[in-house]
Amino acid sequence: MTDQPARRAAELLGQARRVVVFTGAGMSAESGVPTFRDALTGLWQRYDAQALATPEAFRADPALVWGWYEWRRHAVRLAHPNAGHRAVAAIQHRVPGTVLITQNVDDLHERAGSPAPVHLHGSLFAPRCSACARPAPVSDDAEGEPVDGRRVPPPRCAHCTAPVRPGVVWFGEALPGAALDAAVEAASSCDLLLTIGTSGLVYPAAEIPQVAARLGAAVVQVNPEETPLDGVAEVNLRGPAARVLPALVDAVWEGADG
Ligand code: BJW
Ligand code: ZN
Secondary structure, eight states, rough: OOOOHHHHHHHHHHHHHHHOEOTTTTHHHTTTTTTSSOOOOOGTSSSOOOHSSSHHHHHOHHHHHHHHHHHHHHHHHOOOHHHHHHHHHHHHSSSOEEEEEEESSOOOHHHOOOOOOOTTTTTTOOOOEEOOOOOOOOOOOOGOOSSSSOOOOBBBBBBTOEEEEEEEOOOTOOOOOOHHHHHHHHHHHHHHEEEEEEOOSSTTTTTHHHEEEEEEEEEEEHHHOOOOTTTTTEEEEOSOHHHHHHHHHHHHTOOOOO
């Protein structure tokens, strides 16, 4: 890590007392989990993720949408956290009180050792009834899940028999109030926000780095591509999270253990 943006990012992280880490799908890309705006592959390639992730799609074809989420849950179960997830956990360890806010519905931050990330868009592992909202058990039987795209009728709620739905936030739905409040509060009071692997296209989540910048925090972005957040960030580190983040952590705490 020798270039100027990397040095500035290390300086900012080294000095920061209140850090927010804000992540999107690019964080898990190197674990083999496709980003949201990547083209879908295999039997799903003729579908558009943005069209499947809506309440209307679930109402129109619950088995199609449930099958897609079962397939993704299965893929995430087989995936492992990458060096970027571990670097985020190391930052949390080094700067106590660091708040991790993720748009991701996988559990790779938790499995890398990050305690209690704020999940703005829900979780693949928390299905609930589409009518009464009671939590529904999630099957641990990986072998029983589809490895390829296909329709799977959703289970029925044990209480009211309505179809169970994925516990995620679809377009047009409100984000969980407590998670959004915690994210805004953390962004409003941090001195450094790291935004990692998000296109910054989906609102209100995309406001989080903007809130931090507006209130005087430094924003550092990690992304191999340009995004609408380039102008918000003081430093843009162009590269994949699993390479850039461990280098950043090393540059700040090089030689230190733990
Ligand atoms: C790497 C990398 C590597 C690659 N390392 N980086 C017009 C203007 C503004 C807003 C709207 C509008 N029209 C409609 C809206 C609202 C809408 C919205 O924002 N739409 C936009 C698309 C325009 N928002 C909503 O509907 C939200 N709700 C809402 O507004 O409610 C209002 C309301 C209030 C009160 C009552 C009722 C309603 C809800 C948004 C929910 C989003 N949900 C999803 C699906 C979750 C479930 C699932 O996964 O299936 O969340 S959509 C999808 O996008 C998912 C993601 O969390 C989210 C963000 O995507 P992300 O993470 O940024 O991924 P990508 O793929 O976009 O980008 C990946 C990035 O990684 C890229 O930049 C790559 O370069 C980079 N990358 N490899 C680092 N190795
Ligand atoms: Zn129910």
